[in-house]
Amino acid sequence: MFRDDIGAPHGIKGYEEQVNSVGMHHGHNHFPSEITWNTYNSATLRRGFKVFQRACQGCHGAMHQKYDLMVDKGFKQRELMDKMIFLPKIHPAHQKYRGDFFQEWDFRQRVIHDRMWPPYMTVHQAKNANMGVWPPDLSKVLSHSPGLINYSYNLLTGYHYNPPFGLDVPEGRYFNPYYDHMIIAMPP
Numbered sequence: 001m002f003r004d005d006i007g008a009p010h011g012i013k014g015y016e017e018q019v020n021s022v023g024m025h026h027g028h029n030h031f032p033s034e035i036t037w038n039t040y041n042s043a044t045l046r047r048g049f050k051v052f053q054r055a056c057q058g059c060h061g062a063m064h065q066k067y068d069l070m071v072d073k074g075f076k077q078r079e080l081m082d083k084m085i086f087l088p089k090i091h092p093a094h095q096k097y098r099g100d101f102f103q104e105w106d107f108r109q110r111v112i113h114d115r116m117w118p119p120y121m122t123v124h125q126a127k128n129a130n131m132g133v134w135p136p137d138l139s140k141v142l143s144h145s146p147g148l149i150n151y152s153y154n155l156l157t158g159y160h161y162n163p164p165f166g167l168d169v170p171e172g173r174y175f176n177p178y179y180d181h182m183i184i185a186m187p188p
Helices: 015-020 042-056 077-086 123-129 148-156
Strands: 064-068
Touching: 042 077
Parallel strands: none
Antiparallel strands: none
């Protein structure tokens, strides 16, 4: 997917604009959540959960959010519970306060009142699985990143650019002008 027609106000500029404003997003997409009081319609929420479940949750988590946040906004409770069997299993080591779950000793299926834990239990385990890079938590990324709600779209569709002259991209890393340092470990 190319986004040349929706980048900067007059089309995608050259690298000088991208490099001078590192991480800033010039394009603005009007998502349905911005139309009415910053709320999500059910179709947008369902599609976002599907993308998160299939593409993101293999590495990332959103541990400051719970799955039951989506009940009655995009899913019925039973429907969401049926979808949770496809999520990765959870281990007691994910729990921040293990005393609340003192009977758990092994992997278990996620339930609707769980937090959206990443698949890794420690930072070291995450780094070992991802070439030395820790996948960040996604629970507040859309409110704390440049571009706000557009950040994830710009990041996921910005891989087709070539790096500017003089910028060396190490092996196993990728160039993405919308990432903070423009060199990202996440593959396209």
